[in-house]
Amino acid sequence: MANDENRQTPANAIGDGMSRPKVIVIGGGPAGMMAAGRAAECGAESVLLEKGPKPGRKLRICGKGRGNVTNTADMQAFVEAFSPNGKFLYGAFSRFFRDDLLDLLLSYAVETKIERGGRIFPTSDKAADIVAALERWMSSVGVQVRTGFTAKSIAVDSGKAVGVAVHGGTMNADAVVIATGGASYPTTGSTGDGYDMARQAGHTIITPEPALSAMVVAEEWARDLQGLSLRNVKASLVVDQLGTKPIASEFGEMIFTHFGISGPIVLTLSRIARTYLASGSVVVSIDLKPALSEEQLHARFIREFVQTTHFGNYLRGLLPRSLVDVFAYLAGIDSTQPVNTITTRQRQRIVSLLKNIALTATGLRPLEEAIVTAGGVPTREIDSKTMMSTIVDDLYFAGEVIDIDAQTGGFNLQAAFSTGYVAGESAALTSHSF
Numbered sequence: 001m002a003n004d005e006n007r008q009t010p011a012n013a014i015g016d017g018m019s020r021p022k023v024i025v026i027g028g029g030p031a032g033m034m035a036a037g038r039a040a041e042c043g044a045e046s047v048l049l050e051k052g053p054k055p056g057r058k059l060r061i062c063g064k065g066r067g068n069v070t071n072t073a074d075m076q077a078f079v080e081a082f083s084p085n086g087k088f089l090y091g092a093f094s095r096f097f098r099d100d101l102l103d104l105l106l107s108y109a110v111e112t113k114i115e116r117g118g119r120i121f122p123t124s125d126k127a128a129d130i131v132a133a134l135e136r137w138m139s140s141v142g143v144q145v146r147t148g149f150t151a152k153s154i155a156v157d158s159g160k161a162v163g164v165a166v167h168g169g170t171m172n173a174d175a176v177v178i179a180t181g182g183a184s185y186p187t188t189g190s191t192g193d194g195y196d197m198a199r200q201a202g203h204t205i206i207t208p209e210p211a212l213s214a215m216v217v218a219e220e221w222a223r224d225l226q227g228l229s230l231r232n233v234k235a236s237l238v239v240d241q242l243g244t245k246p247i248a249s250e251f252g253e254m255i256f257t258h259f260g261i262s263g264p265i266v267l268t269l270s271r272i273a274r275t276y277l278a279s280g281s282v283v284v285s286i287d288l289k290p291a292l293s294e295e296q297l298h299a300r301f302i303r304e305f306v307q308t309t310h311f312g313n314y315l316r317g318l319l320p321r322s323l324v325d326v327f328a329y330l331a332g333i334d335s336t337q338p339v340n341t342i343t344t345r346q347r348q349r350i351v352s353l354l355k356n357i358a359l360t361a362t363g364l365r366p367l368e369e370a371i372v373t374a375g376g377v378p379t380r381e382i383d384s385k386t387m388m389s390t391i392v393d394d395l396y397f398a399g400e401v402i403d404i405d406a407q408t409g410g411f412n413l414q415a416a417f418s419t420g421y422v423a424g425e426s427a428a429l430t431s432h433s434f
Contacts, residue, residue: 020044020045021044021174021175021427021428022047022173022175023044023045023046023047023173023175023176023177023424023428024049024163024164024171024173024176024177025039025046025047025048025049025179025427026151026164026177026179026180026193026194026197027049027050027178027179027194027399027401028048028049028050028052028054028055028057028145029055029057029180029181029190029399029400030056030134030399030413030417031398031399031400031401031416031417031419031420032050032177032179032180032398032399032420033048033055033056033134033135033138033420034416034417034420034421034424035177035398035420035421035423035424036048036143036145036177037137037138037141037143037424038420038425038428039143039177039424039427039428040138040141040143040428041141041425042424042429043428044174044175044427044428046141046143046144046424046428047144047146047171047173048138048143048144048146049149049164050146050147050148050149051148051149051150051193052147052148052188053147055131055134055135055147056130056131056135057188058181058185058188059127059130059131060127060128060131061127061185061188062127063121065126065128066122066125066126066127067121067122067125067126067127067128067130068119068120068121068408068409068410068413069101069105069120069121069127069410069414070102070120070410070414070417071117071118071119071120071409071410071411071414072098072114072118072120073118073409075090075093075094078406078411079093081407081411082404082406082411082415085379085403085404088379088402088404089384089404089415089418089419090384091384091385091422092415092418092419092421092422093418095418095421095425096417096418096422097414098120098414100421101417102120104133104137105122105130107137108132108134108136108137109133110122110123110124110129110130111123111124116252117252117409118409118410119409119410120410149166150166150167150193151164151165151180151193151197152167152197153165153196153197153200153201154176154178154197154200154201154392154395155170155172156201156202156395159392160392160393160394161175161176161201161389161392161394162174162394163176174394175394175395175396175427175428175430176394176395176396177387177397177398177420177424177427178194178197178198178395178396178398178401179397179398179401179420179423180192180193180194180197180399181194181399181400181401182208182370182372182373182375182376182400182401183208183368183373184210184367184368184369184371184372185368185369186368190400192208194376194377194397194401195377195401198376198377198397198401201389201392201395202391203377203378203381203389203391204378204381205375205376205377205378206374206376206377206378206403207375208367208373208374208375208376209274209373209374210274210364210366210367210369210370210372210374211270211271211274211372211373211405212270212271212370212371212372212405212407212408212412213267213270213274213364213365213370213371214259214260214261214262214266214267214270214364214365214369215260215261215269215270215284215359215361215363215364216259216260216361216362216364217259217260217261217284217360217361218281218359218360218362219359219360221326221329221330222256222260222261222359223256223258223259224326225256225322225326226256226257226258227256227257227322228256228320228322229253229254229255229256229263230253230254230255230263230320231252231253232251232252232253232290233253233254233265233287233288233290234249234251234265234286234287235250235254235265235269235284235286235287236248236249236250236285237249237269237272237273237282237283237284237285238282238283238284238285239276239282239283240280240282247272248269248272250264250265250266250268250269251290252264252265253265254266260359260361261284261359264408266284267371268408268409270364271374271405271406271407273361274364274374277361277362281360281361281362283358283360283361284358284359284360285356285357285358285359286356286357286358286359287354287356288319288354288355288357289354294351294352297350297354297355298347298348298351301342301347301351304339305339305340305342305347306340307338307339307340308340309338310335310336310337310338310339311328311333311335311336311337311338311339312324312325312328312335312336314339315327315328315335330353330357331349331350332346332349333346333349333350371408371412372400372406372412373405374405375403376400376401376402377397377401377402377403379402379403379404382397382402385422386422386423386430387419387423387426388423388426388427388430396423396426396427397419397423398416398419398420398422398423398424399415399419399420400412400416402419404419
């Protein structure tokens with residue numbers, strides 16, 4: 001892995017009196033900023049082109065604005081999180097991984113903390129602090145940041161990237177890094193420009209799709225719960241054609257929306273659900289009491305259903321208030337019924353419902369609303385050791401523009417930083433004859 005010493009002065013960095021290669025990085029997201037900074041550290045004249053008014057716009061809102069920057073998981077777990085394309089990232093993670101990223105942020109006064117699921121956030125809970133640290137780093141190593149520049153295409157000559165076409169002409173370069181992101185959250189600048197540039201340069205593009213996305217559900221009652229957040233619940237994915245056994249489960253937080261369900265565990269399951277939703281609907285089963293078995297719930301209710309309180313009042317001590325009326329409706333029990341009159345059959349329905357509220361997912365929200373984009377430049381068309389195109393020399397890729405996507409928890413941002421680091425270093429050190 002990298003450390004402060006070899007990050008600043010790599011063994012084959014450009015020495016005094018030698019010509020400096022010019023590296024142009026397209027896209028000012030996490031991958032682009034990392035690539036531009038690393039290229040400059042390696043001695044290149046590094047230029048970062050950002051079409052918006054400032055870099056890091058999408059990064060500023062990640063993790064609900066708190067900045068889930070990486071995860072405590074080990075490298076193997078990271079690779080598995082990106083299945084089926086995770087093996088492509090071994091080289092990048094081996095060169096620049098979590099501790100290297102955290103050291104870099106700490107050197108620019110961003111301390112971090114660990115939360116549930118190994119998620120790592122800045123202690124300040126402000127993603128903007130991460131952006132500010134990266135901007136200070138780029139400034140310190142001499143990156144030229146040019147905002148308001150829209151790249152149109154890659155200038156290619158004799159199978160080599162030699163510059164970037166922009167409004168008014170072509171900016172010459174010895175190497176180009178495409179780090180334009182995916183096609184989600186287009187208001188932050190991720191509008192799929194990199195796919196067009198890669199395609200024009202000769203690459204194939206795997207059709208972009210939402211990778212981490214909220215789910216649309218068929219049940220009307222779910223919309224009545226809009227805004228309700230459930231914590232410490234388990235959501236499971238059941239596909240009819242595969243039987244009744246869940247194919248995946250996640251524990252944590254979810255939220256009801258005006259169209260269905262969202263939240264961390266739903267987003268993670270959506271990555272798997274996407275495949276099956278193409279041919280029909282899937283069922284998302286919500287276990288409201290995952291810490292208790294059905295037997296334990298039965299025993300609890302036998303003890304407590306001797307009260308004369310109404311069922312609705314009893315539920316208020318068991319569930320969030322906004323869920324009470326919907327739960328009573330789904331159980332088919334009048335909320336005014338005294339609990340000491342609840343029958344064995346009714347108790348069975350209550351227990352079953354607590355352990356399995358079934359929602360029919362009919363689709364994912366549009367790509368523009370997805371947290372991460374699946375698809376893009378195929379990994380087979382990129383050298384995993386350098387991030388250079390196998391089709392066009394001196395053209396590099398980094399971040400979400402590549403066909404890599406993972407579950408939530410900081411994995412995707414780490415991949416952006418790691419591939420950006422390798423792309424920037426490779427562009428600076430292998431694109432020029434020293």
